[in-house]
Amino acid sequence: MGSERADLLQGTLGIVILKALLWRSMHGYGIARWVEDTTADVLRIEEGSLYPALRRLEERGWVACVWGLSESNRRAKYYTITPAVRAHLRSEAAVWLEFAGAVGRVLRAAPAIG
C-alpha cells in the first residue's frame, strides 16, 4: 500500500472507525478487518494508530467500551458508538461524500488524465 494512501487514511481514521462501529459493536481487530474487507484490502489501517485513535474517540465521548468475550471465548474490549454521535456521523459522512464526489468529478473531467 502506498504511503500517500496511508496518510489520507490517518486523517479520516476517526470517521472510518465510527462508520465501522455503526454496523455493530466491535473489538479493535474487528474494526481493522472490517475496513480491509469493505475496501477489498485497498485500505489497511495502520494498526498501531488504531488504538490511540479509539482512545481519543473515547475521551471525546463518541465511543464507549466494555470488556466482553469474543467468538473464541477470549477476553476482548468491545467498542460501541454512542447515540449522540450517530446523527453527527450522518452529516459528517454526507459532507465527505460530497467532497469525494466533487474531487472525482474534477479528476474525470476533460481533458482526461492520460
Added chain:
Amino acid sequence: MPGRVPAWRRYLRFLRPDIDADVDDELAFHVEMRARDFEARGLHPAAAREAAVARFGDVETIGRWLRDHDRRRQRARHRRDTMGDIARDARFAARTLRRQPAFALTAVATLGLAIGACTAIFSVLEATLLQPLPFRAPERLAVLQGVAGPERDVRGGSVIEVLDWGRMSRSFEHVAIYDETTLGLQGDDGAERVEAEMVSASYFPMVGATAQLGRVFGPAEDSVPDAHPVVVISDAMWRTRFGADAGIVGRTVTLNERPFTVLGVMRPGFQGLSFDTDVWFPAMMVRANGGPSDLSDRGNRWLGAVGRLKDGVTLAQAQQDLDGVAAQLARDFPETNADRGVQLLALRDLYVGAEGGGLDSPRALVVALFGAVALLLLIACANVAGLQLVRAAGRRREIALRMAIGADRARLVRQLLTEGVVLAAAGALVGVFVAYWGLQGLVALAPDGVLPVYARPSLDATTFGFALAVAVGCGLVFGLVPAFRASRGSLSEALKAGGRGSDARLGSRRFGAQEMLVVGETALALVLLVGAGLFVRSLREQLRVDPGFRAEGIVRARFELPVRYTPEKRIPFVEELQTRLAAAPGVRAVAIGSEMPLGGYTAAGFLHVPEVDDRVRYYRHIVGPGYFSTLGIGVTRGRALDASDRDGAPDAAVISEAMAERFWKGADPVGRTFRLGSPTGPEVTVVGVVRDARFRDLTTSLSTTEPDVYFSIAQRPARGLEVAVRSDLDVAQVTALLRRELGALDPTIPLFAIAPLEEVLAGETAQGRFASTILSVFGAAALLLAAVGLYGVLAFLIDLRRREIGIRLALGATRERVTGGVIGRGLLLAAAGVAVGVAGAMGAMRVFENQLFSVGARDPVTIATVALALLVVSGLASLLPARRAARIDPQVALAAE
C-alpha cells in the same frame, strides 16, 4: 510482545482496574487474532505470529502510550471523585453544624477570637522581624559600634578610629561612617531642626539608595575635611520645603548657619537607616555639627559605622576579624585604645534589639506576645476539641454501626477530618475580621517606639497564608480527635444501652480524653498567666521607682545656641531667657540646663577622686540657678548651685547621693575636691549633694553606673540646652510662651522636643504597660476558656453518669458527698494541670529573664498566686455541675433509658 497476565493479578481486578494488564490483554488479543488469520491462510504458527507482530507495528511503543494514557485518565477520574467526596463531606458537615447552633456558635466564636488574635500578632511579628528591611540585600548589612571595658558598653568610635576599622578589617566590602543627628535649618521663614545623617560616600550604594536628581556623595566628598559643604536631601523635604523645585540641585541651604550646596535629591521613599532622615551630609563635614577640631583625636568618641559583609562571610567571622583589629589598635595606641573593642550587630538588631536583649527590647516583646497568643490558640483548640469529643460520643453508635457494615474506615476518618476543617474554616473567616479590628486596635494602642519605625503591620498575603495554615492545622486536630476516639472501641460496647460511652468515671483514677484536654488547657493557661503576671509585676516595680524629680506641671523643650554664641554671650542670653519666662503669668518656676531628666542627651567625661586610684566615668550636667528646686530634686547636704557660682569663682560641683555613697561612704563630701579629666586637671569643690535623679532611664542601677555631677552654667556655659517651665498653664500655652520669648531674643533659634515631663516619664514605662495590658487580656481569656472547659467536661460526665449517680443517691449517699465528689474531680483535674503548668512555666519563662525588672523569671510569689487563682476558679467552675449532680432525682434518673 505483551505476555499473558498471571492468574493472581486477574483476581485483583475485582478490587480495582488493572491498567497494565488490560492494555496488554487488548493488544495481545489483536495480535493473536491476526496470527490466527495468517495460520488460517497456511502460515506456520511461529511464522504467523511473527508476521502478525510485524503487521501490527511497534507494539511496545503503542502499549506504553496506551498505558500512560489510561493511567492519566484514571488518576484524573480518581481526583474528581475525591473532590466530589470532599465537597459532599463539607456540605454535610455544614448541615450538621447548622443543626447544632449552640455548639457551632461557641466553637466558631472561640476559634475566631483565637485565630484572629494569633493572626494579628503574627502580622506584627512579620512586620517587625520577618519582612526584609527596605535596603539592598539587608542580610549583608551590619552595624559597627565602639565598645569599652569588659561589659562592652557602647561608647562609639572616633573619626580616625572608624576609618581604621574600615581600612584594617578584611570582612567587609565597604565600611561607612554613620551617625544619626539633627541640624538647624535656617530659612527666610525662621529656623527649624531637621533629622540628619552624617555618612561616608559608600553609605549610599551600600544600602541601595540612589538619587532621582543630581547625585549622591562620591570619593571627592570623602577626601578632605571641611572642603565640600554639600548635602543630599530627601524627596519628602524636596516636596514640602522646596516645593519640588526642579532647579534644586546647586541651590544653597543654610545648615547650622553655614551654607551648604544641594548635591542631589534622594529617590522617593528613602529616608535613611533611621527612617526619618531628611538631610545627609558628608562625614568630612563633621566639624560643621560640633565635631572635634582635631579629627585624629582617637579619644573623642561617639560615632558609629555601617558595613556590608563580603559574600560568604558570616557575622561571627567578621566579629572575630574586628576583635583582631581592635587588639591591633590597642597595641598601637595603648593610651586611647586599651580595653576598647568593636561590636558587630546585624542591621535588624539595631532596631529590634539583639537576641536575649534587655528590658523594652522590641524583639522580646513581639516574641512574648506571639508566644502568649499561641498558647491561647492551643487552649481554644483544646476547648473545641473537647466539644467535638462530646459530639462524637453522641455519634459513637452511628459510627460503630457504619463501620460494622463495612464502611471504609479511611472515608470515615476523612469525613470527620472534613468536619473539623469546615469548623476551623468558619473560625478562620471570623478570625480574619477579628484580626483586622484587632490589628487596628493594637497599632493604635502601641506607644511610640515600642515597634520599630519601619514596621507597618498589615493583613497581607503572608498573614492570610498564616491564618489559613493555622486554620487547617486546627481543623485537622479537631477532626482527628473524635475520629480516633470513635474508631476505637468495640462495636458491642458502643451499641450498649446508653451508647455514649466514655471511659472516664467520676470516681476513677484514670483520666478520659476530655479530662486530659482540660488538664492540658489548665497547664497552658497557667504558663500564660504566669507570663502575664511576671510582666505586670515588672511594670509595677518600674512604676515604683522614684524618678528623683517631680514631673507634674513641667513642660520641657530643647534648643541649641548657634556657634556664633561664644561662651561670654551664652550666659547673659540664658539669664535673660530665664528672667523673661519666670515673669510670665502662670509660671511658677523656670530651669535651664544642658538636659532635663529622661531627656536622652547626656555628656560624659572622666574625673579623678583622690580617694580612689582609678579614673571614673561620670555624666556631666550643666545647670542654671533654680534647677534643682524647679525639678523638685531635693538637696540633702550643702547647697544647690546658685548665682554665686559664676565665672571667676572657684569651680563648684554638686554631686548625686550615689556618688557620695560610692566614694565617701558615711562622711560629708561637702568641701571635698576632685579633678576633671586627669589627676592634674582642674580641681572642683563639692558644694552640695542632691537626691538621685533618673536621667537615662528608670531601671539602670545607679550605684554601679556613671554618677551624676552637676556644674554651674555660669562656669561652664553649654550650647545645647533644655528649658523646663513649671506652671499652671497647659502645654499649648507653654509652647507658645517659649516660642515667643525665645523668638524675642533670637528668632533664628528653633525650639524642638517640646513635651510635658509627665509624658516623658510615662513614656519610660510605655512598653511595659503595653505588654502587660495585652498579656493580661490574653491571660484573662485563657482563664475563662480553661474554666469553661472544665465546666463542660464535668457537666458532660455528670450527664453521662446520671443513672449511676441516681443509684448512689437512692442507696443512701448524701447530696454533699455527690457534690464533693464532683468538686473533688474538678480540683483534681485543675491540680494536675497546675502541676504540669508550673513545670512548664519554670522552663519557659527563663527566656524572658532579661525583660523583667526586679523580678525573677521563676518568681515564686507570682507562680503561687497564679496557681492559687486557677485552683479557686476551677473550684468555682466545678460548683455549678456539682450542684446539678446533687439535684438529680434518683427516681427520674432510674426511670429514664
